[in-house]
Amino acid sequence: MAVYAYQPTGSESEEYHKWYFNTFVWKKTTWMGVNCWKSVADMWNYQEILFELKPSLVIEFGTAHGGSALFFANIMRQIGAPFKVLSVDITHERLEPAARRDPDIVFVESRSTVPAVAEHIQRLKNDFPGKIFAILDSDHTKDNVLAEMKLLRPLLSAGDYLIVEDSTLNGHPVLPGWGPGPYEAIEAYEQEFPDDYTHDVERETKFGWTFAPHGYLIRT
Structure with missing residues (x-):
């Protein structure tokens, strides 16, 4: 009966979210000894x-230390089908050797929004046809995230998955003074292209909180 004796107020997940973010536990x-600046709940998702x-x-925009790229490659090897991970960042200064050595990851040092990145993705699509999982975790300003979403628009097909991370910023619910960021980029994109994505709300809310609120998207 103890499970039913306590009923949550609804604020617990938001408070935990703030604690998780503000203590910098992330x-x-x-992952396998390489820094991975993610929510562990999101990683499970x-x-x-x-x-x-x-x-x-x-496709990963935002490499940092390379821990998440290594995570994706490790998971994909367990699945067993041919694949490639493309990780793009404006600098590789923080990229750790253990991630850099992975043979299934292509690390590109570049801005994520330039045409050359789109061309590289298209070449990889030709070599590795099938579904795409993409995650945006680079520059968290609204304009940059919106540009990344627009760059991916002709490259993603129905059923592909897009994660827009750090939409938690600008008061959603952390760092209320951040200014327009990923959350606002999603809103702006959907105003312009309202039929491109459906929201995977069940997945987004599965663990009660996420670093990607409103950002679990399935291409239609």
């Missing part, structure tokens, strides 16, 4: 999505 998280989607191409 900066103390590693991502491996479930990867297993169900079985993409042939994983």
